[in-house]
Structure formats: C-alpha cells, structure tokens
Amino acid sequence: MQALLALVRAELKLHFSNRRAVLLSIVAPILIAAFFGSLFGGSTKMAGIAVGVVDLDGSPLSQRVVAALQAEASLKTTVTDEASALAQVRAGKLRAVAILPQGLGQQAGGAMFGGSKPEIVLHYDPSQASALAVVRGLLAQTLMQEVSRSTFSPAGLGEMQRQVSGAASMPEGQRADLTRMFDAIGKVQRPESGSSAPETGGLSMPYTTREIEAVQASANAAPVAYNSYAHSFAGMGVQFILMAGVDMAVGLLLMRRLGLWKRLRAAPLSRAQLLGSRVLASALISLIVFAVIYAVAIAAFGVRVLGSPAGFALVLVSFSLLTASFGLLVAALGRTPEATRGLAILATLLMVMLGGAWVPAFIFPEWLQTVSLAVPTRWAVDALDAMTWRGQGFSEALLPTAVMLGFTAVFMAVALWRFRWEE
Amino acid sequence: MNDEVLVARGLRKAYGDRVAVHEVSLALRPGEVLGLLGPNGAGKSTTVGMICGLTAPDAGSVTLAGGVSLASDEAGYKRRIGLVPQDIALYEELPARMNLELFGALYGMPPDLLKRRADEVLAMVGLTDRAKDKPSTFSGGMKRRLNIACALIHDPEVILLDEPTAGVDPQSRNAIFDNLEMLKAAGKALIYTTHYMEEAERLADRIVIVDHGRVVASGTQAQLFALLPAAQTLQVELDGEPDDAVLQGLPGVKRTGQRLEVSVADIARDTGAVLAALAERGIKVRGLATARATLEDVFLQLTGRALRD
Numbered sequence: 001m002q003a004l005l006a007l008v009r010a011e012l013k014l015h016f017s018n019r020r021a022v023l024l025s026i027v028a029p030i031l032i033a034a035f036f037g038s039l040f041g042g043s044t045k046m047a048g049i050a051v052g053v054v055d056l057d058g059s060p061l062s063q064r065v066v067a068a069l070q071a072e073a074s075l076k077t078t079v080t081d082e083a084s085a086l087a088q089v090r091a092g093k094l095r096a097v098a099i100l101p102q103g104l105g106q107q108a109g110g111a112m113f114g115g116s117k118p119e120i121v122l123h124y125d126p127s128q129a130s131a132l133a134v135v136r137g138l139l140a141q142t143l144m145q146e147v148s149r150s151t152f153s154p155a156g157l158g159e160m161q162r163q164v165s166g167a168a169s170m171p172e173g174q175r176a177d178l179t180r181m182f183d184a185i186g187k188v189q190r191p192e193s194g195s196s197a198p199e200t201g202g203l204s205m206p207y208t209t210r211e212i213e214a215v216q217a218s219a220n221a222a223p224v225a226y227n228s229y230a231h232s233f234a235g236m237g238v239q240f241i242l243m244a245g246v247d248m249a250v251g252l253l254l255m256r257r258l259g260l261w262k263r264l265r266a267a268p269l270s271r272a273q274l275l276g277s278r279v280l281a282s283a284l285i286s287l288i289v290f291a292v293i294y295a296v297a298i299a300a301f302g303v304r305v306l307g308s309p310a311g312f313a314l315v316l317v318s319f320s321l322l323t324a325s326f327g328l329l330v331a332a333l334g335r336t337p338e339a340t341r342g343l344a345i346l347a348t349l350l351m352v353m354l355g356g357a358w359v360p361a362f363i364f365p366e367w368l369q370t371v372s373l374a375v376p377t378r379w380a381v382d383a384l385d386a387m388t389w390r391g392q393g394f395s396e397a398l399l400p401t402a403v404m405l406g407f408t409a410v411f412m413a414v415a416l417w418r419f420r421w422e423e
Numbered sequence: 424m425n426d427e428v429l430v431a432r433g434l435r436k437a438y439g440d441r442v443a444v445h446e447v448s449l450a451l452r453p454g455e456v457l458g459l460l461g462p463n464g465a466g467k468s469t470t471v472g473m474i475c476g477l478t479a480p481d482a483g484s485v486t487l488a489g490g491v492s493l494a495s496d497e498a499g500y501k502r503r504i505g506l507v508p509q510d511i512a513l514y515e516e517l518p519a520r521m522n523l524e525l526f527g528a529l530y531g532m533p534p535d536l537l538k539r540r541a542d543e544v545l546a547m548v549g550l551t552d553r554a555k556d557k558p559s560t561f562s563g564g565m566k567r568r569l570n571i572a573c574a575l576i577h578d579p580e581v582i583l584l585d586e587p588t589a590g591v592d593p594q595s596r597n598a599i600f601d602n603l604e605m606l607k608a609a610g611k612a613l614i615y616t617t618h619y620m621e622e623a624e625r626l627a628d629r630i631v632i633v634d635h636g637r638v639v640a641s642g643t644q645a646q647l648f649a650l651l652p653a654a655q656t657l658q659v660e661l662d663g664e665p666d667d668a669v670l671q672g673l674p675g676v677k678r679t680g681q682r683l684e685v686s687v688a689d690i691a692r693d694t695g696a697v698l699a700a701l702a703e704r705g706i707k708v709r710g711l712a713t714a715r716a717t718l719e720d721v722f723l724q725l726t727g728r729a730l731r732d
Binding site: 002003006007010013014017018258259260262263264265266267268269422 | 472475476477478479497498499501502504506508509510511512513514516517521524525526528529530531573574
C-alpha cells in the first residue's frame with residue numbers, strides 16, 4: 001500500500017506541478033463549453049431569425065402583413081427591395097426573404113373561396129433551411145389573420161357580396177348560400193346597439209398556447225430556466241477529460257522509452273500495484289479536473305445540479321474510472337508515444353462526437369442515436385445532462401453508471417491482456 | 424554457492440529465431456566488481472534484465488545468497504538488488520530528494536530510514552546542495568549520479584550498472600568511478616556492463632567478455648591477457664627501413680615503415696634477445712618503447728573483431 005500511495009502521490013504531484021498544462025486542461029474546456037453554450041441559447045433566448053420582406057403590393061393588407069412580421073419577436077424583419085433582399089440572402093445576412101406580390105390584397109380574399117391564388121415567393125439560404133419552416137409558418141399565420149380580418153370586415157363583406165352577385169357563372173343555389181353566409185357574418189360582427197366594444201372582424205387563432213420549460217426537478221420545485229451551458233459543459237468536460245486520459249497513456253509510453261518503467265519494474269511491486277497506481281492516479285486527476293470544470297460552470301455560467309447530487313458524483317466518478325481504463329488501453333495498444341497520441345486523439349474525437357458531446361444526440365438521425373448507445377461517452381453525457389438540467393433522480397444515474405463501469409471493465413481486461421510487460 | 428552473493432547459471436533468452444543470450448553463467452562475490460564487457464548488441468543488457476527480473480529467461484536461473492531466487496521470493500529477491508538502467512530513469516520534474524524518497528518507498532522503507540538514506544546517498548554522489556532541485560535542471564553528469572543514487576537508496580547487496588557512464592564528461596565519469604569504488608569498499612557486489620574496455624580495466628576485478636550473446640572468455644585481467652600469444656609489445660624505432668627478408672626468422676614481428684612491433688611474453692626477459700637478434704642482422708635501432716596489451720587485444724584475439732565494430 002505504501003508503494004501504491006507513493007506512486008499515486010508522485011503522479012498527482014507531477015500532473016499538478018505542471019501549472020501551464022493544468023491551466024490549459026481546465027481553461028480550454030471552459031472556453032469551448034462557454035462558446036457552445038452561448039451558441040445554443042445560453043440562459044437567454046435565441047436572437048430573432050433575420051428575414052427580409054419585399055412588399056410589391058403596397059395594399060393595406062400587405063402593409064399589415066409586413067407590420068405583423070416586424071412585430072413578431074422570433075423574427076428580425078428587414079423591409080427592403082427585391083434585389084437587395086436577394087443579395088442579402090445570398091450573402092448569408094438574411095436567412096429567407098418573402099416577396100409579397102402585386103395584387104396580393106386584391107386577390108387574397110377571393111382566393112379563400114377558390115379564386116386564383118397570388119403567389120408568395122420565398123427565397124432562402126440553403127445552409128439555413130430550418131429557418132424556412134419558421135418563416136413559412138409565421139407567414140401563414142399572419143396572412144390568414146390579416147386576410148380574414150380584411151375579408152370579413154364590413155367593407156370586405158360588401159365587396160364579396162358584390163363579386164358574388166356579379167358572378168354570372170355561379171349557380172343560383174350557391175350564390176344564395178354565400179349571400180346568406182356573408183349576411184350572417186356581417187350580423188355577428190356588427191356591434192350591438194349601445195355597445196362600446198370596438199369593431200373586431202376577421203378570424204382569429206382557434207387556440208392559445210402556454211409555454212413552460214420542462215426543466216424543474218419536480219412538480220413542486222420552483223421552475224428554473226433551461227441553461228444550455230449545462231450540456232456544453234458536460235460535453236466539453238467529457239472530451240477534455242478523455243484527452244487527459246490519452247495524455248496519461250502517452251506518459252506511460254514515455255516512461256517506457258525513458259527507462260523509468262524498467263526501474264519501476266525492478267522494484268518489488270506487483271503488476272496490480274504498478275498498473276493500479278496509474279489507473280488510480282489517472283482517475284483522481286480526471287475527477288479533480290472535472291470537478292473544477294463544473295465548479296466554474298456553476299459559479300460563472302449558472303449551471304445547476306437540479307437532479308441528484310449523489311447521482312451526479314457517481315457519474316463523475318464512473319466517468320473518471322472509464323477515462324483511466326481508456327488511457328491504460330491506449331497505453332497497452334500503443335507502440336510509440338508519437339503515433340499513439342494521434343490515433344488516440346482521433347478515437348477520442350469520434351467517441352465524443354458520437355456521444356453527443358458537441359451537439360446533443362437527439363438531433364442525430366435515429367439510426368445514429370441507436371449506434372451511439374454503443375459509445376460510452378453517450379452514456380456519460382446523457383447522465384450528466386440528466387443529473388444537471390434535466391433534474392433526474394439518483395435512480396436515473398444507475399444505468400449509465402453500470403454501462404460506464406462495464407466499459408471500464410472491458411477496457412481494463414483488454415489492456416491487461418495486451419499489455420507488454422517486457423521491453 | 425560458497426561465498427558468492429549471486430550465481431547465474433545457463434541464462435538463455437531468444438526473441439524469435441534470434442538468440443540474444445546463450446548459456447551465460449556468472450558468479451559474484453561481496454566487494455567484487457564483475458565487468459560484463461562486449462560490443463553493443465552483445466547481450467549485456469538482456470543478461471542484466473534477466474538477473475534483475477525484468478526479462479524472463481527461457482532457461483537458466485539466478486540465485487542470491489541464501490538460496491533466494493525470483494521464483495522462490497520475488498519481492499525479497501528484488502529488495503536485495505539495485506538497478507542502474509542504461510537510460511536516465513528519473514522523474515525529471517520531481518526534486519532529486521523526492522525521486523529518492525519515491526524509489527525508496529517502492530522498497531517499503533519506513534519514512535525515517537528513507538530520509539536518512541536519502542541524505543547519505545545524496546552526500547555520496549555529491550548532490551546534497553541540489554537535493555531540492557529538479558533533475559531537469561541538472562547537467563548530464565549530475566543526472567547520471569542521481570540515476571545511480573536511486574538504485575542505492577534501499578541499500579541493496581547487489582548493484583547492476585548497465586552502461587552507467589554513457590554520455591558523461593571525463594570529470595563526471597571519474598566521480599562515478601569514485602562512487603563505485605566506495606561501494607565496492609563497503610562490500611557491495613557490482614555487475615558493470617560496458618563496451619569501454621578502459622572502464623572494465625579500471626574497475627573490474629573479474630571480467631566476462633560476451634559477444635553475440637555468448638561468453639567468449641572470463642576471468643581476471645591477468646587470466647584474460649594470458650589468452651594472448653603475447654601480453655606485451657616491444658616497439659622498436661629503426662634507423663631506416665630494413666629489407667623484410669632480413670626480418671624473417673624473428674617471431675611475432677610486424678613492421679610499419681621504420682617501426683617494428685614485437686610481441687613478447689615478458690618485456691624484462693625478452694628485450695635483450697630481440698635487440699641482439701636485430702644487431703645480428705645489421706639493423707640499427709634508434710629508439711625503444713614498450714606497450715601492454717589491452718582487453719581490446721583480447722577481444723580481437725578471441726572474436727577477430729574490434730570491440731567497437
């Protein structure tokens with residue numbers, strides 16, 4: 001035990017006495033996590049989607065549509081001419097632009113009942129195609145409200161009745177039905193005598209929504225705003241801790257090259273003591289660095305462990321052991337420090353990418369989500385998400401922990417099998 | 424095993440078809456330095472590796488006094504051996520004293536003894552004033568000395584030194600030799616591998632010459648020189664170049680220009696006879712010098728190659 005502790009103490013001292021390396025191992029994940037966190041929302045809402053609108057009609061209807069789009073909080077609407085709008089979309093400054101055609105105001109009402117439909121052209125940035133759906137939806141909502149308001153206003157209804165009366169080709173029965181319907185709508189919308197209610201008119205959305213962020217730990221807990229830094233710190237923490245594991249592996253290969261390994265093996269130490277000290281030191285270093293990263297995340301970026309603190313600690317410990325075993329596996333399979341570092345970094349990046357460390361796994365295609373379950377980092381990131389912003393209980397930490405410890409056992413077994421004891 | 428502290432018998436190690444060490448046997452007594460001399464790749468380090476338990480031999484055994492072997496008591500065996508690897512095997516970013524204390528702790532030394540021994544070995548290798556400094560700030564010679572000190576911290580009976588002076592300046596080399604002579608005087612048994620014959624000649628009481636994994640000769644220096652047809656050389660400077668025909672009949676003579684090299688068994692006894700033989704042939708002598716044979720000559724004689732080939 002004395003020998004084991006001496007080796008672990010030496011490794012910890014060596015690691016933490018290299019202040020520049022330690023600082024980098026902590027600062028780098030924090031900086032990148034802060035960047036990703038702010039990119040995916042941070043603790044504030046996303047900025048409005050930059051879109052353009054070109055009003056070729058200039059009718060009261062089209063002007064109201066433009067005003068409605070400008071008032072929409074989720075959009076940042078620019079009114080401009082067609083050439084400028086197209087140039088800005090091509091340059092990536094606007095994600096989409098809607099061209100409101102000439103005659104929109106005149107044709108839109110009639111088009112609701114089968115007349116010729118005006119065409120609204122949408123130009124969009126192909127690299128930002130997801131914005132198209134948002135613009136299309138908001139445009140539909142706004143147009144329907146404004147067209148219906150215009151169509152079912154007293155003036156609009158009068159115009160519609162005149163068009164129906166003048167439609168010689170329309171069957172008599174249909175003409176009579178439409179005339180009755182317009183009368184009925186006009187009657188309903190006419191304010192009662194003596195009423196002070198303002199004239200409304202038009203259709204309105206048949207529902208309202210109440211939007212609640214589903215992040216609180218329990219029904220009784222105070223709601224806490226979603227903090228996208230929680231995921232980015234989990235992802236970047238996992239990535240950089242694994243890279244630290246690779247560094248430990250390369251350190252072991254360098255020990256071989258420098259003859260230190262020979263000296264250690266000449267001492268009366270068992271193989272378990274020799275490798276156990278490496279694993280223990282690596283796991284402790286990983287745990288300490290990860291804890292510091294989360295301490296900064298909590299203190300400076302508002303990340304909170306909304307779930308089980310014990311579960312969170314268990315996940316960190318499991319992942320630290322996983323990292324240590326991964327490092328040992330790399331050291332067992334590697335030949336030279338130089339070649340091993342490159343391959344191990346590649347393997348690490350693949351694991352963190354598939355593990356959802358860069359972007360959440362739920363945006364992967366379904367098949368990739370299934371495949372990524374075979375990657376231990378996926379379990380680590382999901383478990384950290386579960387214990388932080390998803391606010392899950394201790395029981396939700398057990399399966400990821402079991403999976404990570406399973407991977408740890410497999411990595412250790414392969415490492416011991418392939419480890420070259422002799423030079 | 425009589426008074427030997429270490430006996431190795433029939434050590435053999437092969438890597439695939441290549442036999443690195445073939446039937447090497449050696450014995451070592453307390454207070455003795457055994458030189459393991461051979462060119463690079465001769466199998467010296469592999470032999471050392473098998474003795475200190477780094478490399479499992481394919482055949483053969485190593486036993487310490489008291490019948491302790493790796494097989495019978497690995498930890499007890501290793502505690503009695505100190506290894507100075509060929510490379511500088513130190514934690515470069517840990518202070519010198521901490522290196523010593525770490526390696527001592529690996530041998531289960533209690534803290535108070537560890538501190539005392541660290542002071543002793545630091546003083547012995549002349550690094551007391553640099554105890555708190557990191558080896559990364561040391562010169563090559565200082566690192567070599569600390570490399571040796573780390574093998575001594577647990578006070579082993581047998582010390583294996585695998586080319587411990589590689590790449591050091593003459594001054595540091597002399598300091599290391601002084602340290603080794605102190606160890607020898609203290610009754611430690613040393614195995615010293617080298618491909619520098621001068622080092623073996625200076626330090627070793629007995630020398631084992633290895634080549635291609637085999638022991639080609641072993642014994643004291645006198646015993647090894649006795650393997651040569653002549654252990655000494657008479658160098659004769661001539662007044663002009665003689666006709667080679669005139670030299671015929673003189674045994675062991677080699678001429679280079681106006682210089683003759685004559686191998687003799689005993690300088691004192693044979694010099695007069697050589698000079699008389701030259702005078703009989705009318706050859707005038709301008710100068711005379713003597714030279715002793717070296718281990719290089721022994722190696723050349725035994726293998727047909729130079730040590731540094």
